[in-house]
Amino acid sequence: MQHSWCAAQSNAAGSSIYPYRRSNAWEPLRNILLSPKKHLKRLPLQKDFRVLEVGCGAGFYSVEVARFLTYGILTLIDDQENMLATAKSKIEKARLDNVRYINTDAVRLPLTDGSVDMIYLVAVFGELYAQQTFLKEAWRVLKADGFLSISEHRPAPAFMPMDVVESFVIQEGFDLPEMYGWQWNYTLNFKKITA
Numbered sequence: 537m538q539h540s541w542c543a544a545q546s547n548a549a550g551s552s553i554y555p556y557r558r559s560n561a562w563e564p565l566r567n568i569l570l571s572p573k574k575h576l577k578r579l580p581l582q583k584d585f586r587v588l589e590v591g592c593g594a595g596f597y598s599v600e601v602a603r604f605l606t607y608g609i610l611t612l613i614d615d616q617e618n619m620l621a622t623a624k625s626k627i628e629k630a631r632l633d634n635v636r637y638i639n640t641d642a643v644r645l646p647l648t649d650g651s652v653d654m655i656y657l658v659a660v661f662g663e664l665y666a667q668q669t670f671l672k673e674a675w676r677v678l679k680a681d682g683f684l685s686i687s688e689h690r691p692a693p694a695f696m697p698m699d700v701v702e703s704f705v706i707q708e709g710f711d712l713p714e715m716y717g718w719q720w721n722y723t724l725n726f727k728k729i730t731a
Contacts, residue, residue, distance in 0.1 A: 566659075569689045569721055572600035575658065578716040578723040580683045584608045585653035588677070590642045590670075591660030595623025601656075602632045608653075611636040613645070643669040647677040654678075656685040661701060662694030671708035680730045684710055689721040698722045 575597050581587070584607040592598050592612035602610045612635060614620045620637050627635045640646055643666045655674050664670050674684050684705065688695055698719055702712055710726035717723055 566596055570658065570687060570717075570723075572597050575687060575723070576600045576604060578687070578725070579654070579656060579685055580714065580725050581605070581654065582608075586651065587611070588613065588645070588647070588652050588655045590655060590657045590674075591663065592623050593619050593660075595619075595626040597656075597658055598623050598635070599626055599630045599632070602627060602635050603630065605634055609634050609636065611638060611647075611652075613638045613640050613642065615639065615641050643673060645673045645677050649676055650679045650682075652677045652679065652682060654683040654685065656687070658687040659689060659692040659695070661686050661688065662692070662696040667704065668708065671705060671710075675709050675728055678728045680728065682728045684726040684728070685723060686726070687717075687723040689717075695720075698724065 579601070581601070581604060583605060585605060586608055587601060587605060587610045589598055589601065589610060589612050592614050595612065598610065598612055612620065612623055614623070617639050620639055624635075624637055638646060642660075642664055655678065661667065671684075678684065686701055686705065688698070688701065698715075702724055705724070705726050706712060709729050711729050712724060713727050714725040715722065716725075
């Protein structure tokens with residue numbers, strides 16, 4: 537069952553998939569709200585991590601993460617092929633070769649159990665149509681003590697309040713070890729609970 541707050545938001549906003557044609561126009565504002573360098577500092581990353589970015593969009597945050605992962609791999613997923621193509625173009629322009637691309641839905645992750653060290657989403661969690669299913673999938677593919685990082689900021693159309701996200705994710709088998717930012721621009725780093 538979808539969380540009631542999100543269901544109300546989805547009904548009020550209509551389709552929650554971010555339009556491909558608006559992705560580049562949004563980037564200057566995103567750079568002010570949560571730049572890729574600032575976002576990178578909020579992530580519990582190590583250089584050899586296997587990382588999954590859910591809803592990578594046009595790859596605004598992907599290049600910095602891929603560059604940091606000198607011994608790791610970044611997998612980008614998005615359900616819009618145009619977004620993935622744009623992200624791939626940015627990655628190739630940065631001459632990075634540690635990135636994989638999957639055109640898929642976030643609730644059916646084509647990854648094996650316990651294969652990922654960290655999953656991150658930026659202004660995407662509120663757009664997911666089946667958040668509970670996604671969280672179960674995230675828990676499945678994360679390694680023991682793996683991290684799930686969720687960042688949200690206004691004025692993202694499907695913005696979700698910090699306390700709602702925290703409560704919802706903790707109910708699905710995660711602990712909250714780190715918080716950054718404030719109510720309208722935050723990052724919550726959850727840890728998979730295995731015991």
